[in-house]
Amino acid sequence: MNTDRAEGVFVIAPTPFHSDGRIDESSVDRMTDFFLGAGVTGMTVLGQLGEAPKMDHAESVSIVKRVLNRAKVPVVVGVSAPGFAAMRALTQDVMAAGASGVMIAPPNTLRTDDSIVQYYRQASEAIGAGVPFVIQDYPLTFSVQMTPAVIRRIHTENPSCWFLKHEDWPGLEKISQLRAWEKDGSMRRLPILIGNNALFLDFEMERGADGANTGYCFPDMLVDVVRLSKAGKRDEAHDLFDAHLPLIRYEQQPGPGLAVRKYVMMRRGIIASDTLRKPGAALTPAARAEVDYLLARLSHKDPRARV
Amino acid sequence: MNTDRAEGVFVIAPTPFHSDGRIDESSVDRMTDFFLGAGVTGMTVLGQLGEAPKMDHAESVSIVKRVLNRAKVPVVVGVSAPGFAAMRALTQDVMAAGASGVMIAPPNTLRTDDSIVQYYRQASEAIGAGVPFVIQDYPLTFSVQMTPAVIRRIHTENPSCWFLKHEDWPGLEKISQLRAWEKDGSMRRLPILIGNNALFLDFEMERGADGANTGYCFPDMLVDVVRLSKAGKRDEAHDLFDAHLPLIRYEQQPGPGLAVRKYVMMRRGIIASDTLRKPGAALTPAARAEVDYLLARLSHKDPRARV
C-alpha cells in the first residue's frame, strides 16, 4: 500500500439492511458494483454513516469481507472505538481480510493539542505501526478541534498516517495552511480527501484537496466534479456542483441525513431498502416528499438524476 | 406591541465599524434605509452577528437609538448576557428608547428541559413581564437543545413571549411539530421566523414558518422568497433561493461568515467598511476571491447581484 497517495473519490458506503434490520448482502454487492461503475477510486466502509456502532464485531467483519470480494479499489475500514482493544481486534481482522487501511476518529473527550496527538500515537501503536490509517477530522460530530499544527504533528510522527478525511467546518483555510506548509518544506505531503457531505467540495478542490471521501447519494457527481476541477474546468465544476447543492445541503443534515441518502439510493435502485437500524429513524412523509421534490428539480439539471 | 404576530423578514443587522473599530454611524443610517427599501418588516440589532458582546453598554444603546431614529418597523434588540443584571439594564434602556422587544439566547450551560424553561421564566421576570421577548433557538452556537415541548412550555408560561427565532439544525420537523400542536389546540399560536442564515428557508416556509429573522447579505432575496412562498409560487421561490444557495452556504460558515456578510454589504455600497472588531478577523485574500467568484456567478442568475 502506497500511503503517499489518495485521490479521486473514496466513497463512504452506507450499510444496506433488510427492512427487518438484517444486513442485506445482495444490496452490498449491487452497491459495490455501482460505486465501481461510477468511477470511485476507493471505498470506506463502517464509517459513522455506515452505522458502524450498530453492528457487532462479527457483522462488521462480514460486511468488510463482502465488499472486499468485489471491490477492485482500496477499501478503508472505520475502526473508531471507545477503547484500543476493540479497535485492535477489528483492525486485525479486516487487514487480514484484505483491507488497505483503517479510519480513526478521535474520542469526543479530547480537549488539548497534546492529548489529540497522543491519542493517534497510541492508536497507531495499538493497531500496529504498519497499518495505514486515516485521520478523521470532523469537529461538528466529534467535538474535537484539530488545528493544522496538530494534524502536522500526527502526520509527522506516524509514518503510517495515510490521508486526512477533512471535514472541519469552516475548513477552507485549514487546507490552504497544510498545503502552504508542504510547499515551504515544513511538512511532508499529506493527501486530503474531503467529507462533510461535500458541502464545500467545489472550493475545497481549488484549495488543494485531492478528492472526496464522502457518501453523497450521487457519488457519480462527486467523481465528475473532482475530475472537472482537476482539469481546471472551474465553471463546469461549479455548474454541476451547484445543481446538486440543494440536495447536498438537505442530505448534510445530521440525523435525517443518512435516511435521505439511503432513500435516494433506494430510489436509484442501488440498495433494496432505506432501513436504518435504531436509534436511526425513517424519514417522515413530509421529508420524503421534500426529497422527491428536490430530485424532480435536479432531474432538469442533471440527467442522471432521473430516478 | 402585538405579540401575536411577526412575519416577513426581520433582518439581523450587523454593526458597521470604521476601519479603526469605531462605530460608523452614517453606515448605520444607510444600512437602515437600505433594509427598509428592501421591504423588511422588522429589524433585529445587537444579535450574535451584530457583534453584541464586543460593545459596551453605552455603545449598545447608542446603536439602538441610531437605528430607531429611522426605522419605521419594529426593532428587536439582542440582550443576551451572562447574568440578569446586564440583561435588565440594557432592556430598560432600549425599551425606553422605543424598541419593540428583546431577543434572549440561553446560556450554553443549560442541560435539562426544566433548566431551560426556568431560565426564560427568570429572564422574563428580570426584564419585566411586559417586555416582549424572542426565544433564540440556535443549538449549533449555544449548545442548548430545546425540544418542541420545551418551546411550548416557555411560550405557554410567558404571555410576553413574542416569537421564535428558529435556527435549530436539523429543524424542519420542529416547525411541523409546533404547527401540529397549534392545530390540535394544545398550544397557542407562536410566530416562527427562521435564522441559520436561511440555509433551509425554502422548506421552512413550506413547513409553516412566518418568515425569516436572519441577516444574509441579500435580504432583498429573503423578502422575495418569503413573498413567493406565501403566494404559493413554489417553483419560483425555489428557483430564486437556489440561485443564492452557493453564497448562502458560504456565508453560513461560523467564523468567517460574518466577514463574508460585511464584505458583500460593503461591495453593495450598504456599509463603508467590512471591519470586524476583535476577535473577529478579516477574510483572507483567497476567501475574498471566492466570494467575488460566487457574486459573479450569482449576477447571471439574479440581476440585483450585479455589484
Place this chain on the structure above:
Amino acid sequence: MNTDRAEGVFVIAPTPFHSDGRIDESSVDRMTDFFLGAGVTGMTVLGQLGEAPKMDHAESVSIVKRVLNRAKVPVVVGVSAPGFAAMRALTQDVMAAGASGVMIAPPNTLRTDDSIVQYYRQASEAIGAGVPFVIQDYPLTFSVQMTPAVIRRIHTENPSCWFLKHEDWPGLEKISQLRAWEKDGSMRRLPILIGNNALFLDFEMERGADGANTGYCFPDMLVDVVRLSKAGKRDEAHDLFDAHLPLIRYEQQPGPGLAVRKYVMMRRGIIASDTLRKPGAALTPAARAEVDYLLARLSHKDPRARV
C-alpha cells in the same frame, strides 16, 4: 432476580492486569474473595473504572466468568457501548454465564429529557426486556444531565430497571426528591446505590440511599459506614468516614484516581500489580509518595489501613 431490591455495597471491581497488560486471573480470584470477605452484597465488573473499553469482547466475557465462578453475590456487568449491537452481544453472553444484570451509561451526546428516556427504552429493548439494568447517572464523566423526573420516567417505563447508580454531583437533593416521590405515591420504589467514589456517602445514606456502588480502595470501610448509618449510629458513621475522607478525595480524582485505587489494592495485597492499560498511566513518584503519606496517616485512625 428480585429487581425491587439492592442494598449494602455493590463494589465496583477494577480489572487486575499483569505488568505486561495481560489479565491477571489469579488476582481476579483473590480480589473476588477479598470483596466477599469484606462483606459486599454485590459486585459490578466492567464499569468505567473496570477499564471496560480497553478490553475486547472475548476478554470481557472471560473476566465476568472468572468472577462468577467465585462470587456468591449478584454480579452486575457494565455493557455501555456506542451502539446497541455490542451492548446486546455482551449482555447475552454475560447473562447466559450467570450475571444478575447489566449497567448502562448514557452516551455523552444526549441533551434533552426525551432523548435520555428514549435511549434507555431502546437499550432495554435491545438487550431484552427481561434483563435487569442499572441506570448510571454520572454527569461529571458522561456530560448527560438527568433530572429526577427523567429518572422517574425511565424507572416507570421499564419494569426491568433495577437500581440507580447515583453519582451526580451535587446530588443530595436528587435523592431527597426521588424519595419524596416514592412517599407521595408518584413513583414506585427505586433502589439507590451511590457512586462518585463515595465522596458524599455519609450524607447520601442519610438522604435515603440504600448503599454504595463504588470501588474505593477500602470497600470494607464502605460496608461499615453503610451499616453504621442504617443502624442510626450517625456520629460513628461520620467518624469512620471522615478518617478516610482525605484519601477518598485523593482517589476520586478523574484520571489518576484509578491508579491510586490499584496502587492501594496492590499495597493491601489484593491484586498483584497496579498496572493500567493504555491510555491509563501509572502514578508519578510524587503522587505515590502522597498516597503513602495518606495511608500512614489513615493507619492511625483506622487499624485496617495498616498496609
Place this chain on the structure above:
Amino acid sequence: MNTDRAEGVFVIAPTPFHSDGRIDESSVDRMTDFFLGAGVTGMTVLGQLGEAPKMDHAESVSIVKRVLNRAKVPVVVGVSAPGFAAMRALTQDVMAAGASGVMIAPPNTLRTDDSIVQYYRQASEAIGAGVPFVIQDYPLTFSVQMTPAVIRRIHTENPSCWFLKHEDWPGLEKISQLRAWEKDGSMRRLPILIGNNALFLDFEMERGADGANTGYCFPDMLVDVVRLSKAGKRDEAHDLFDAHLPLIRYEQQPGPGLAVRKYVMMRRGIIASDTLRKPGAALTPAARAEVDYLLARLSHKDPRARV
C-alpha cells in the same frame, strides 16, 4: 505593582446582599475587616463566586470601591466577560479606583491551544498591556483545558501576567510541571495560588503553590495551613486541613456551594444575610441542617469553628 509575587491567601470575596437582593454595604465593610483580621494578603472581588454576572456595571464598580476603601492589601477584580468591550470598561474603572489587577477566565468555547493563547493576548491588549492580570484555570466550570505548556506560553508572551489561579482538577502534576520548567530555566517564575475551594490545598502547597486564592468560609484556616505548610510543619498542616475537609468538600459542590459559604459566613457574623441573587437558590432545610452538623463536628476539632 510587583507582578513577580503573590503569596499567602488572596481570599475570594462573596458579594453580600440584603434579603431583598440589594447590595449590603455594611456587610461589605465588616467582611473586608474580617478578612484583614484573618491575615489575608490579598482580596479578589467579583469572581465567579462573587456573583459577578448578576451585577450591572455600576454595581460592580461600587462594590470594588467600597472594598478598596478599607482593604490594605492588593485587590484583584474579576472582569471576565463575553466580549472585550465590557472587560475593558470594567478594567478601566476599577484600575482607576485603585485595584491592583484583574482576573480573566477564558470563554467556554475555546478548544485549541492556540485559541487560548490568542485569547489572553487579545484580552491583555484590550485592557492595556500595563494592567496586571490573573489567569483563571478552572476547567470544571469553564470547560477550557489549559496544558502547562499553554500556561507557559501565556505567561511568557504577556509581561503583565501576574499569577495563576490554579483550579484544575486533577491538578497536582500541573503545579509540579510548571515548577520543573522554572527550575530548568525554560520558564520565568509564575506565582501560583490555588482555588477549587482548597480541596487539595494540603498537597498543592507541597507541590509548590505559593498560597490560596479561594473563598472557603474559614479563610483563617487557609491562612494557617499555608503558613504551617511553608514552615515545613507538614503533619500540623494536614491535621488542620483534615479537620476542615468534610466541610470543604461540602462547600465545594457547584451550585449549592456558594449558599453554604454565605450561610456559614452569616452564622459567623461576617455578613448579615446569606441571600443569593437569582438564579442562585437558598439552601434547603435538609442542607442547612447538614451544614449545622458539620459545623458542630468541626467545633470539636478547631476552636474557631464554634459559631
